[in-house]
Amino acid sequence: MSIQYKNSDYKNFDNIFSNNEQKVSEKFSLKEEILKEKSSFQKRANSVGIRLYMFQTGTLKTKLKYIKMNQSNEDFEIPVPWFYIKHPKGDVVIDGGNAKEVSIDMHDHWGAVVAAYEPVMGKFENCIDQLHNIGVQPKNIRYVLQSHLHLDHSGAIGRFPNATHVVQRKEYDYAYNPDWFSKGAYIKKDFDKPGLNWQFLKDTKEDFYDLYGDGSIIIIYTPGHSPGHQSFLVRLNNTGYVLLTIDAAYTLDHWHDKALPGLVCSSVDSASSVKKLKQVAAEKKAIVVTGHDPEAWSTFKKAPFFYYD
Numbered sequence: 001m002s003i004q005y006k007n008s009d010y011k012n013f014d015n016i017f018s019n020n021e022q023k024v025s026e027k028f029s030l031k032e033e034i035l036k037e038k039s040s041f042q043k044r045a046n047s048v049g050i051r052l053y054m055f056q057t058g059t060l061k062t063k064l065k066y067i068k069m070n071q072s073n074e075d076f077e078i079p080v081p082w083f084y085i086k087h088p089k090g091d092v093v094i095d096g097g098n099a100k101e102v103s104i105d106m107h108d109h110w111g112a113v114v115a116a117y118e119p120v121m122g123k124f125e126n127c128i129d130q131l132h133n134i135g136v137q138p139k140n141i142r143y144v145l146q147s148h149l150h151l152d153h154s155g156a157i158g159r160f161p162n163a164t165h166v167v168q169r170k171e172y173d174y175a176y177n178p179d180w181f182s183k184g185a186y187i188k189k190d191f192d193k194p195g196l197n198w199q200f201l202k203d204t205k206e207d208f209y210d211l212y213g214d215g216s217i218i219i220i221y222t223p224g225h226s227p228g229h230q231s232f233l234v235r236l237n238n239t240g241y242v243l244l245t246i247d248a249a250y251t252l253d254h255w256h257d258k259a260l261p262g263l264v265c266s267s268v269d270s271a272s273s274v275k276k277l278k279q280v281a282a283e284k285k286a287i288v289v290t291g292h293d294p295e296a297w298s299t300f301k302k303a304p305f306f307y308y309d
């Protein structure tokens with residue numbers, strides 16, 4: 001059986017069809033609009049997704065010779081940097097500077113080493129209070145990355161309840177049993193805490209460790225200053241690559257092969273590590289941030305007011 005349509009029916013169909021067509025095309029362009037909006041939102045989200053904040057827990061008053069091997073006894077005051085990375089996959093603290101207790105009673109917390117490295121640290125210059133200033137809660141930190149375990153880098157350990165602490169196995173073991181010349185630089189109570197979640201990296205076997213598997217934070221094994229020292233390469237959308245040498249190069253003099261560290265476990269390794277980092281910096285056209293250079297450090301934009309993205 002076939003249905004007979006009248007002329008007027010066809011007209012109706014036409015109307016319905018063209019109405020639908022308009023609706024479909026409206027719908028389509030709306031979908032396109034949404035997709036466009038979504039992708040630009042994604043782009044914006046990505047571009048603000050990773051941020052690098054540069055903090056410091058005050059300074060250390062020391063002598064030039066303790067920073068640059070065999071140099072003079074003249075006074076030298078160095079910043080104590082640490083870093084926070086806001087990351088869509090989980091926030092990261094690098095080092096955390098001095099422990100909070102140093103600002104309360106430096107002699108009690110650091111002991112005799114204060115004679116060589118005297119901390120100048122305000123009561124709220126610890127990493128917890130500084131993160132609080134930019135609205136970051138301790139529970140939000142997913143990783144604490146340890147360049148090494150020296151006293152001016154161990155301030156974040158055990159302060160973030162959900163954090164995994166990443167350190168070189170060699171550094172961790174050495175910190176419990178250091179040689180006489182570096183004994184003063186390790187404050188056991190900073191890293192020997194109950195209930196810590198550690199992740200140990202295996203030197204050359206896990207070199208260039210990609211923390212999130214997306215190339216945004218790379219951990220580079222750079223021994224010499226300490227047996228298990230590591231440096232960090234951070235990739236940011238607008239800034240590009242930033243290389244945090246930490247103590248693999250205390251200052252630009254160390255970076256430019258004009259000085260060895262005043263405190264060193266292996267001068268040979270230290271020189272090789274600088275060479276290795278220079279290659280990385282050249283390849284990635286990275287901005288180089290040295291560990292404790294008062295002049296170079298003053299040129300960077302500092303948290304809490306500024307960050308790199």
Ligand SMILES: [Zn+2]
Pocket residue numbers: 148150225247
């Ligand atoms: Zn150090």
